Amino acid sequence: MVKDKLIGIDLGGTTVKFAIMTADGEIQQKWSIKTNILDDGNHIVPDVIASVNHHLDLYQLDKERVIGIGMGTPGTVNQEDGTVQGAFNLNWREPRAVRAEIEAGTGFTVTIDNDANSAALGEQWRGAGDNEPEVAFLTLGTGVGGGLIHEGKLIHGTAGAAGEVGHVVVEPYGYQCTCGNQGCLEQYASATGVVHLAHDLADAYMGDSKLKKMLDDGDEVTSKIVFDLAKENDFLANEVVDKVAYYLGLATANLANTLNPSKIVIGGGVSAAGTFLLERVQKEFANFAFKTTRDVTELRLAQLGNDAGAYGAASLALQTAAAQNAND
Amino acid sequence: MVKDKLIGIDLGGTTVKFAIMTADGEIQQKWSIKTNILDDGNHIVPDVIASVNHHLDLYQLDKERVIGIGMGTPGTVNQEDGTVQGAFNLNWREPRAVRAEIEAGTGFTVTIDNDANSAALGEQWRGAGDNEPEVAFLTLGTGVGGGLIHEGKLIHGTAGAAGEVGHVVVEPYGYQCTCGNQGCLEQYASATGVVHLAHDLADAYMGDSKLKKMLDDGDEVTSKIVFDLAKENDFLANEVVDKVAYYLGLATANLANTLNPSKIVIGGGVSAAGTFLLERVQKEFANFAFKTTRDVTELRLAQLGNDAGAYGAASLALQTAAAQNAND
Numbered sequence: 001m002v003k004d005k006l007i008g009i010d011l012g013g014t015t016v017k018f019a020i021m022t023a024d025g026e027i028q029q030k031w032s033i034k035t036n037i038l039d040d041g042n043h044i045v046p047d048v049i050a051s052v053n054h055h056l057d058l059y060q061l062d063k064e065r066v067i068g069i070g071m072g073t074p075g076t077v078n079q080e081d082g083t084v085q086g087a088f089n090l091n092w093r094e095p096r097a098v099r100a101e102i103e104a105g106t107g108f109t110v111t112i113d114n115d116a117n118s119a120a121l122g123e124q125w126r127g128a129g130d131n132e133p134e135v136a137f138l139t140l141g142t143g144v145g146g147g148l149i150h151e152g153k154l155i156h157g158t159a160g161a162a163g164e165v166g167h168v169v170v171e172p173y174g175y176q177c178t179c180g181n182q183g184c185l186e187q188y189a190s191a192t193g194v195v196h197l198a199h200d201l202a203d204a205y206m207g208d209s210k211l212k213k214m215l216d217d218g219d220e221v222t223s224k225i226v227f228d229l230a231k232e233n234d235f236l237a238n239e240v241v242d243k244v245a246y247y248l249g250l251a252t253a254n255l256a257n258t259l260n261p262s263k264i265v266i267g268g269g270v271s272a273a274g275t276f277l278l279e280r281v282q283k284e285f286a287n288f289a290f291k292t293t294r295d296v297t298e299l300r301l302a303q304l305g306n307d308a309g310a311y312g313a314a315s316l317a318l319q320t321a322a323a324q325n326a327n328d
Numbered sequence: 329m330v331k332d333k334l335i336g337i338d339l340g341g342t343t344v345k346f347a348i349m350t351a352d353g354e355i356q357q358k359w360s361i362k363t364n365i366l367d368d369g370n371h372i373v374p375d376v377i378a379s380v381n382h383h384l385d386l387y388q389l390d391k392e393r394v395i396g397i398g399m400g401t402p403g404t405v406n407q408e409d410g411t412v413q414g415a416f417n418l419n420w421r422e423p424r425a426v427r428a429e430i431e432a433g434t435g436f437t438v439t440i441d442n443d444a445n446s447a448a449l450g451e452q453w454r455g456a457g458d459n460e461p462e463v464a465f466l467t468l469g470t471g472v473g474g475g476l477i478h479e480g481k482l483i484h485g486t487a488g489a490a491g492e493v494g495h496v497v498v499e500p501y502g503y504q505c506t507c508g509n510q511g512c513l514e515q516y517a518s519a520t521g522v523v524h525l526a527h528d529l530a531d532a533y534m535g536d537s538k539l540k541k542m543l544d545d546g547d548e549v550t551s552k553i554v555f556d557l558a559k560e561n562d563f564l565a566n567e568v569v570d571k572v573a574y575y576l577g578l579a580t581a582n583l584a585n586t587l588n589p590s591k592i593v594i595g596g597g598v599s600a601a602g603t604f605l606l607e608r609v610q611k612e613f614a615n616f617a618f619k620t621t622r623d624v625t626e627l628r629l630a631q632l633g634n635d636a637g638a639y640g641a642a643s644l645a646l647q648t649a650a651a652q653n654a655n656d
Contacts, residue, residue: 076620134486148586150483157588158462161620168585169616172578179618250500257496258476258586260485288497290507292404292489 001064006317007052007108009071010118010309013037013089016048018055019310023067023318025126029059030310041091045098049105068109069102070316072118072309076160082112109324111316115309117154117163119302120147122312123265127303134261137302138165138252140270144186144193148259153319165255166190170247188247191270194223198240209236227273241273242280249284256285256293267302274301329392334645335380335436337399338446338637341365341417344376346383347638351395351646353454357387358638369419373426377433396437397430398644400446400637404488410440437652439644443637445482445491447630448475450640451593455631462589465630466493466580468598472514472521476587481647493583494518498575516575519598522551526568537564555601569601569608576605577612584613584621595630602629 006025010017012035019030033051036043048071056063075087082099084092102110113121120137129135135149144166148155155162166186167179174183175196187193202215211229214221229237252264271277282299289297304311334353338345340363347358361379364371376399384391403415410427412420430438441449448465457463463477472494476483483490494514495507502511503524515521530543539557542549557565580592599605610627617625632639 132486150478155478155587157621158460158590159588159620159624161618161624162586162588164585164588164618164621167618168582169578172574172616181616181618184618246500250497254496254582255586257492258490258583259483260487260490260492262486288500288509290489290492290495290509290512292487293485293492296487296489 001062003065003067003321005061005065006067006314007069008310008312008314008317009048009052009069010115010313011035011044011048011071011073011090012115012309013074016044016051017306017310018051019307019314020055020059020061021311021314025311025314027307027310029055030307031055035090037089037091040093041087044090044092045096045101046105049102052106063107066108067321068111068317069106070118070313070318070320071098071102071110071112072115072313073098073112074115077112077114079113079156079160082110084112109317109320111320113154113312113316114160116145117147117156118312118316119145119267119308120149120163120265120312121154121315122304122308122310123267123302124149124152124312125315126311127308128265128300129263132262134259136165136252136255136259136261136264138248138264138266139268139302140189140191140266141268142191144190144268149261150259165251168251168254170250185247185251189244189251189270191223194226194240194244194270195221197243198226198237201239201243202236205236205239207235210234211237211240223270224272227276231276241277244270245277245280246284248281250288252281252299253285253288253294256297257288257290260293261297264297264299265302266299267304267308271301329390331393331395331649333389333393334395334642335397336638336640336642336645337376337380337397338443338634338641339363339372339376339399339401339418340443340637341402344372344379345634345638346379347635347642348383348387348389349639349642353639353642355635355638357383358635359383363418365417365419368421369415372418372420373424373429374433377430380434391435394436395649396439396645397434398446398641398646398648399426399430399438399440400443400641401426401440402443405440405442407441407484407488410438412440437645437648439648441482441640441644442488444473445475445484446640446644447473447595447636448477448491448593448640449482449643450632450636450638451595451630452477452480452640453643454639455636456593456628457591460590462587464493464580464583464587464589464592466576466592466594467596467630468517468519468594469596470519472518473596477589478587493579496579496582498578513575513579517572517579517598519551522554522568522572522598523549525571526554526565529567529571530564533564533567535563538562539565539568551598552600555604559604569605572598573605573608574612576609577614578616580609580627581613581616581622584625585616585618588621589625592625592627593630594627595632595636599629
């Protein structure tokens with residue numbers, strides 16, 4: 001029987017998303033379950049295994065047709081032994097043999113990578129990356145994550161820390177970062193970073209602004225509110241957006257100066273601000289990118305939304321199968 | 329007959345360096361010729377061909393034993409068609425079919441890459457990179473060049489502009505760069521950048537300093553003089569070195585945050601300042617590097633000096649042969 005189906009899993013702190021797709025990445029079935037992080041997250045892997053097996057039965061999909069399983073996960077993935085550690089939002093404090101457990105429970109070859117890398121690969125394969133070989137990805141959420149694709153594959157680096165674009169320093173000795181350093185991109189371009197910038201710029205601003213009034217009144221301000229007010233021509237909100245765009249432009253340009261990708265894809269919650277943000281980032285990017293790369297590197301918004309992780313996970317499974325075939 | 333010899337060529341604006349080495353990178357013969365840039369650099373390729381053929385005769389090396397030729401060259405190399413363009417120090421204004429000409433003239437397979445990439449690969453293979461798969465290289469000369477090695481191979485990017493670390497922006501809206509942008513690393517860490525910083529810091533310094541006196545007297549100051557005076561505890565010279573180290577620390581840390589290499593190798597004329605410079609760069613690097621990469625990425629001085637290019641060129645030839653064998 002021809003193996004022609006991929007299973008992509010996106011493991012998150014709230015839900016686990018599953019997709020069955022063709023080898024070309026057409027989703028045929030998708031479903032999700034809640035992530036049960038109780039009891040040190042001990043239920044998570046068994047729940048994933050049971051859900052995969054149950055749905056293969058439900059859809060009457062012959063196991064022989066499955067190429068493999070890919071999964072994106074929080075935490076740090078050890079590619080050699082397939083363990084995951086430091087996935088705090090899953091309550092996994094100690095390293096877990098995730099790959100081996102899922103392989104044993106399903107009978108399939110399993111490939112795992114971290115969630116930002118998985119989303120990066122998804123966008124490269126089936127989203128804004130147009131399946132081009134050199135693509136960089138940034139995700140702007142509560143933090144800033146990233147993934148780098150070279151010759152169609154993820155760059156992991158020596159300790160799996162390649163693509164940590166959230167910790168590229170864009171303002172030396174700037175805002176304190178949770179990583180211990182100062183001035184990391186994450187502190188300026190994440191949802192909390194945007195709000196932090198809003199507070200700081202509001203302190204120095206004396207003019208008329210709804211954003212300023214909200215901050216002064218102690219109202220809860222989110223990055224979405226900042227962008228919405230900027231679209232309504234609030235002066236202070238626009239100052240904040242310009243500053244966010246400056247830092248993103250600097251970081252993406254230096255990424256381009258270093259790796260010369262054809263596309264840099266920006267996703268995550270903050271990127272929901274859409275072309276309103278992207279156009280300003282592009283302007284700053286053009287100031288900082290070396291001519292050769294400025295001409296060939298395109299900034300784009302992510303296209304797959306919450307499905308990026310499952311697509312990328314399926315792509316991981318496909319790449320593992322291709323590597324095995326090449327070795328056979 | 330077993331193919332067991334590599335020919336590495338480092339084409340420069342003043343001399344062309346040649347080396348014959350074993351497949352392990354042991355140099356067995358080396359020689360050089362002057363680069364004749366007269367007549368639009370039309371003599372260069374014929375001179376290279378004649379010199380290779382002459383020396384193979386001279387050393388009575390059977391052509392059957394040669395795995396291939398690799399060459400590092402100034403300018404931009406098109407990997408697809410093997411042409412070189414924009415090699416202004418060779419007087420090559422128009423694209424040249426360098427690969428095809430040397431292949432026709434010698435009968436060997438030829439691989440070419442730009443000179444910074446070639447030196448990077450040389451240091452990775454036989455120098456400070458210890459033949460590890462993930463290595464970044466910076467060369468601090470009249471400009472700042474670089475090369476990035478991932479899984480043992482050079483990263484070229486989409487338009488061959490990957491590794492342009494000299495044009496990473498380290499001081500937004502800082503010194504004007506020849507590339508048209510402002511604040512590129514090259515303007516702070518090249519030989520001319522060091523002198524530029526010296527002039528600027530001297531303007532603001534009122535204390536006692538031999539460097540200040542030299543600059544005020546209009547004496548010719550080189551980057552070597554700045555470092556030598558710093559070693560003699562000249563206050564202003566030390567301020568300049570600190571500033572150079574700051575920019576190099578920021579740039580190398582962001583390189584590490586992005587690619588997580590095991591080694592970042594610093595070579596070129598400015599690096600002749602040695603551990604005196606390196607120790608200060610390391611201190612700044614530690615401030616800006618994300619913990620995971622700070623722990624695994626080591627900064628090192630280049631070890632091969634002027635031979636790096638020829639070693640790297642030979643490595644290019646070896647990689648081409650390995651790829652061909654894998655495809656056979």
